[in-house]
Amino acid sequence: MMLKPIVVQVVIDKPLAQGFDYLWDAEKLGKLPEIGHVVEVPFARIKEVGLVIKVSNHSDYEIEKLKSVERLAPLPAFDPALLRLTNFASQYYIHALGETILPVIPQMWKKADNWEKIPEKIEAVKKKNKETDLVAEGLITQDQLNPNQKIALQELFASRETENQFRAILLQGQTGSGKTAVFLNWLASILNDESAQVLLLVPEINLTPQLERRVMAYFPNKKMAVLHSGVSEKKRGIAWYEAMTGKAQIILGTRLAALTPMPNLRAIVVDEEHDPSYKQQDGTRYSARDLAIWRAHDQKIPILLSSATPSLETWLAAQSGRYEYIRLDQRAQGASLPKVHLINTRDPQNQFSPGDSGAPKQKSLITKTLANAISKSLAEKKQSLILINRRGYAPVLSCSACNWLSKCTQCSTFTVMHKAETFGRRPALSCHHCGLVKSIPQFCPDCGNADLKTLGHGTQKLEDAIEEMWPQARVLRVDTDSSRKSKGAEKLFQEIHHGNVDIVVGTQMIAKGHDYQNIGLVAVLDADSRLYSADFRAAERLFAQLVQVAGRAGRSGTSGEAGGNIYIETQYPESPVFQYLLRHDIDGFLGFTASEREEAKLPPYSYQALVHAEGKSLDKAIQFLNNLKSRMKARGLITKELKVYDPVPKPVMRVAGSERAQLLIESGNRKALQEALEMIDQELRQESTGRISKTSRIRWLVERDPIAI
Numbered sequence: 001m002m003l004k005p006i007v008v009q010v011v012i013d014k015p016l017a018q019g020f021d022y023l024w025d026a027e028k029l030g031k032l033p034e035i036g037h038v039v040e041v042p043f044a045r046i047k048e049v050g051l052v053i054k055v056s057n058h059s060d061y062e063i064e065k066l067k068s069v070e071r072l073a074p075l076p077a078f079d080p081a082l083l084r085l086t087n088f089a090s091q092y093y094i095h096a097l098g099e100t101i102l103p104v105i106p107q108m109w110k111k112a113d114n115w116e117k118i119p120e121k122i123e124a125v126k127k128k129n130k131e132t133d134l135v136a137e138g139l140i141t142q143d144q145l146n147p148n149q150k151i152a153l154q155e156l157f158a159s160r161e162t163e164n165q166f167r168a169i170l171l172q173g174q175t176g177s178g179k180t181a182v183f184l185n186w187l188a189s190i191l192n193d194e195s196a197q198v199l200l201l202v203p204e205i206n207l208t209p210q211l212e213r214r215v216m217a218y219f220p221n222k223k224m225a226v227l228h229s230g231v232s233e234k235k236r237g238i239a240w241y242e243a244m245t246g247k248a249q250i251i252l253g254t255r256l257a258a259l260t261p262m263p264n265l266r267a268i269v270v271d272e273e274h275d276p277s278y279k280q281q282d283g284t285r286y287s288a289r290d291l292a293i294w295r296a297h298d299q300k301i302p303i304l305l306s307s308a309t310p311s312l313e314t315w316l317a318a319q320s321g322r323y324e325y326i327r328l329d330q331r332a333q334g335a336s337l338p339k340v341h342l343i344n345t346r347d348p349q350n351q352f353s354p355g356d357s358g359a360p361k362q363k364s365l366i367t368k369t370l371a372n373a374i375s376k377s378l379a380e381k382k383q384s385l386i387l388i389n390r391r392g393y394a395p396v397l398s399c400s401a402c403n404w405l406s407k408c409t410q411c412s413t414f415t416v417m418h419k420a421e422t423f424g425r426r427p428a429l430s431c432h433h434c435g436l437v438k439s440i441p442q443f444c445p446d447c448g449n450a451d452l453k454t455l456g457h458g459t460q461k462l463e464d465a466i467e468e469m470w471p472q473a474r475v476l477r478v479d480t481d482s483s484r485k486s487k488g489a490e491k492l493f494q495e496i497h498h499g500n501v502d503i504v505v506g507t508q509m510i511a512k513g514h515d516y517q518n519i520g521l522v523a524v525l526d527a528d529s530r531l532y533s534a535d536f537r538a539a540e541r542l543f544a545q546l547v548q549v550a551g552r553a554g555r556s557g558t559s560g561e562a563g564g565n566i567y568i569e570t571q572y573p574e575s576p577v578f579q580y581l582l583r584h585d586i587d588g589f590l591g592f593t594a595s596e597r598e599e600a601k602l603p604p605y606s607y608q609a610l611v612h613a614e615g616k617s618l619d620k621a622i623q624f625l626n627n628l629k630s631r632m633k634a635r636g637l638i639t640k641e642l643k644v645y646d647p648v649p650k651p652v653m654r655v656a657g658s659e660r661a662q663l664l665i666e667s668g669n670r671k672a673l674q675e676a677l678e679m680i681d682q683e684l685r686q687e688s689t690g691r692i693s694k695t696s697r698i699r700w701l702v703e704r705d706p707i708a709i
Contacts, residue, residue, distance in 0.1 A: 005063055008033050009054035010041050011098030015690040019098070020050075021059040023068040036077030038105065039069045040112035049110045051078065051101055071112050074119055076245060079263045085295050086259065092674070094681045094702040095284040103283055104259045108237025122238055136216035138515075140181040146334075149178050152326045156186040156304070167302035168293060170273075170318040173328030174337060174584075175308045175551020176563075180211070181332070183269050183304055184218045191222060191249055196266040200252045201288060203275035205230045206483075206509055208252065209490045211271070215250055227253030227260060255280060255288030258295070266301055268292050272512060273305040273314055274544055276707050285703045308551060308586070309544035312597065313604045315590045336563040338522065338553040340582045342573040343369050365457050365465045370523055370567050374503065378473060382520025382564075383496065384503045386462065387549050389530065391479040391507055392416035393461045394454030397429065399444035401451070410434045412654040419460045422481045434656040462525070463505050470503065478506035511549035522553045522566040531570075531577060534651060535708055536602050543577045543589055550581070603705075607673045610706045611663040611680065613647075615698040618659035622647050624698040625663040628680065637676050642667045651708075658699075664709060677702055 006026065009019040022041050024033045037052040047070065059066060078101075086101040093100070102110075108118070145153065152171065173179040187198050200215070202208055205228045215224055225239035225248035242248035244261040251257055255278050270278070270289050278288040289305070296303035305314055305323070318325040331337070343350050350367045352360070364371065366386075377384045394417045397406035406415045408431040415429035415436065423430060423437045430437045443450045454461070463477045476482075476495055483489035489509060495501050496516060504510060530542045546568065553564025570578060580589035598605045611628065613621040625647035629638075638644050643666045650660040667673040681702055684693070692699050 004057040006033060007056050007059045007063075007066065008037075008039075008052045008069065009056075010039060010050040010069070011053055011096070011101065012041070012043060012048045012050040013099050013102035014048075015096055015099055017096050017685060019053055021061055021066055023063070023066045024055075025068055029069065029072045031072070033069075034077040036079070036083055038073035038075050038078075038109065040071040040073075041069055042067045047112065049073075049102070049105070049112060050098065053083075053097065071115060073109060073112070073115055075109065075241070078244075078261050081263075081265070081295070081299050082259070082261045084298055085291065088294060088298075089259070089284060089286050089291055093284050093286050093704050094677050100284045101259075104256075104261075106237040106240050107233050109240070118237075118241075121234070122241065136213055136220065138180075138214040139217035140178070140185075142185050145181060145185070146178065146330075146332055148328055148330055149182050149332065152182050152328055153185055155324075155326050156182070157189065164300050166297045166300050167324060168296065168317070168322070169302065169304045169324040169326060170310055170314055171304055171306045171326045171328070172310055172315075172318070172586075173306075173308060174331060175548065176331040176333075176335070177308075177328035178332030179306045179308075179328060180214060180271070182328070183271075183306060184214065186304070187250075187267060187269065188218060190267045191219065193266065195246065195264050197243070197246065197249050197251065197262045197264045198266060199257065199260070199262060199268045199292070200250065201257060201268070201270045201278070201292060202252070202254060203272045203277040204509075204512065205254060206489045206493070207271075207512060207514070208254070210493070210514060212252060215252060219250060222250055223248045224250040224252060225260075227251065227257040229254070229256065255286075258286075258288035258291050265295075265299060268296050268301065268303040270303065270305050272307055272548075274307045274309055274311040275512070276541065279705075279707045285701075285706075287705060287707075290705070309547045310590070312540060312590055312593055315587075316594060316604060331563065337584050338550050338564040338566045340550065340584075341369075341373075341565060341567045342578055342582065343367050343567055343569045344571070344573050345569050346571050360465065360469050364469075365462055366523070366525065367569060370569065371469065373521055373565065373567055374470070374523070377521040377565075378470065378502055380520060383499075383501060383516070383518045384521040384523065385510060385516070385519050385549070385552055386466070386503065386505045386523045386525065387508070387511055388457075388459055388462055388505070388525040389507055390456070390458040390526070391432075391460075391481055392418045392422075392430070392458040393427070394458060395456040396454070397440065398453055398455050399447060399449050399451075400453055401449040402444060402447040404444050404446045408434065408436055410436055410654070410657050411652065413652055416458065417454055418481065422460075433652060459505050459507060466503055466505060473502040474500065475503045475505065476501040478504060478510050480507070480509070483509070508545060508549075511545055511552070514552060516552050519553045520564050522549055522564065524549060524566070524568045527568050527570045527578075528572060531572070531575060536597075536600075537707065539575075539577050540593055543581065546577070546581050547584075547586065601668065606666050606668050607670050608706060608709070609665045609673060609677055610703045610709065611665070612650075612660065612701040612703060613662070613698050614658045614660040614700075615696065616657075616659065618649060618653065618661060620696050621659055621661040621698055622649075624693065624696050624700070625661055628684070629663060631683065632676070632680070635679070637679065639672075641669050641672050642676055662709070677704065 006024040008024050011019045026032050033055045041050050090097040090100040225243045243251045246264050273289050280286050317323040350369045352364050352368045374384050396414045397417050408415050411433045415431045418428050420427050427440050428437050459477050459479045467475050478492045550566040613624045615621050629644050645664040647661050647663045650662050
C-alpha cells in the first residue's frame, strides 16, 4: 500500500499573498509537521526560512514537481494564539502573512546553517550566567503605597464573575503619581503562578533599562526577556527563545515584543500607551498597542493601558465605559504639580536688552525671563532640563549674498549642520532623512561668498550658548548624537540621576518616563514648531509632550512641597494647548479635542488609510494614484460613506532620490474601508511584482490607521 505524501504550505518573508506547497519527509526531518513550525525551503534559486501554515495530503500542483522542506528549526511550533494574532494583523493591515509573521523571528533563527549550533550557544550563555550591569532598584511594596495607589491596586485586583476574561483598563495618573508601582504590584499577583507570563511594553529603548531595574527589584527570582532593537542579535535571539518556550516569565520590550510567541500569557501592560512610537513606520505598519488589545481580547486576559496623557481613542473608550477607568490624581509623595509659566517671545520685556547684567555677548538663544529662572535654579542646587526638539547645531546653512541654502541633493529637505566629532573630526552637514553626510563648503557653491551663516539652532548650538552664559555649570547634552558617542543613552541618564549635571539640554529623549529626583526647572524652547503642522494630531502630541516633560520637575518633593517649574517659550500663549496646560487640565483638553474632531469627522470619529506611492518621478506617482482613484470610482466604491481625496505629494516629497505621493481614503464605517482596501490590494497585486507596478515601476503600500498624514 502506497503511503500518502505529506504536503505542507509555507509562507516566506516576501510581498506575496499566497503560500507555497512543499513535501515533508518525516524520516529526514525527524518528526511530523505542525502548523507553526519554522523551516528552511528552496525558493527559486535560493533558500528561504518560512513558516508552516497548513498540513495536508494533497496539493493543487503535481506532487512529483513539488520541492521538499530541507530543514526544521530546533524550535517548538508557534502557539495557536500567536498565529491568530499574526493572521489578524496580516488581514487588517493589508500585508501578506509571510511578511507579517517572519519579521517576528530574530535574525539568529533565520540563518538555517546555524540551527545546529544554537542549542550549544544557549547552554553556553546559561553556564556563563553573566552578571548584568543593571542594579535592581525602586521596589515599593503594597504596604508602602499611598492611599490612592492602594485603592487603584484594589480595583485592579477586583475579581469579576468569572476568571479568564478580557479586561481593558486605563490607568490614568498625573506624572509622578506612582503608576509603575501600582501595575508592578498587580503583575506580582499574576506571577504567583509559576507558569504565567506577562508582557510589558514600553515605547522607546531609552525607557527599557530604567524599567528593567525596577522589574528586577520586584521579581528577583523571575526570568526576564528583554526585546528591542538595541539588544545584540544573539541576546535577542536567546531572549525570544526563552519567551517562546515559556522559560521567561516577564517579557519587557518595545513594539516588536508585541508579536512575540508567549504560550502562557496572562496579562499585558502598555506603558505610555499614547506614544506614537508604538506605530511601526516600515514593513507591516501595525500599532503595537492596538495589536496588544486584540491579543488580550482573543486570549481572554486583562490588559492595562497606562498614561498621564492617554490618547484620545483610549480616553474616549474609558469615558464611554468600554474600558475600565482607574485614576491617580495626586503625586505619589504628595508634592504639588509643577507651576507652568508661559513666556511670550513677542514681548520685548522677556528679551535681553543691551547693557543687561548677565546678557550674552551674542544674541541670546533663550529669553531673559528663562535665563533668570535658570540662574535661580542653579543657586538652589537644583537641576534644569531644557528641551528643544531639534538635534544638531543649526537646521540650515545659508549664504547672505545669494540666499543659497544647504539643501539635501537626495531629499526635499535641508541638511543640518553638526559640530565636529558627530560624524568625524570636522563639522559636517547631515540629512536626517536619507543619512547623507558631507563636509561643510568653505564658500557658497553658487556665488563663491565665504561668509556662510547658520539659521536656527539645535541642541549643539544651545549647549554652546548655555556653557557661555553659565561657565561654572556642568552641562550635558542628551540626543541621538551624544548617546551614540557615549555608547548608549543609559550612561547619560545615570549622570543626571547621580547629580553629576546641573543643566541638561536634549531632545524628546529626555521628556518621557524618566524618574529624575532633583529637577527643579524644565524649559521648552520653540514649542510652536510642533503646534502648527498639517497633521491634525499635532496639538494632541504637543500637549502630551509638554505634560510629560513638565512631569520631570519636582518628582521627589513630599507633601506640601512645590512641584518645580516649567517655562514654555511661545509666540502664541493664547493657544488652547497652553491654556489647558496652565491648569493641568488633561481631561479638559481631551474633551475640547474630541469635540473638534467630532465636528470635523476626523479619527476617532472616522477611519483612515493611506495608499503610498513612490518612484523616480512625482508626476508618475501622482498619475498612479489618480488611476487607482478612477478605478475605485468606476467600481462604485466612492460613496457618501467612503471618501477618496485627490492624491498629493507627501510632506517630505523626496527622500533618498525617490519622489513620494499619497492618497487618503476615509470612511465613517470600518467595514466599508476594510473592504475597499482589500479590493485595492488585490487589484494592485495583479498588476505588480511584489509591490512594484509592472508598467510604471511605482512602489506602492497600503497603510491602515496612519498616525502622520
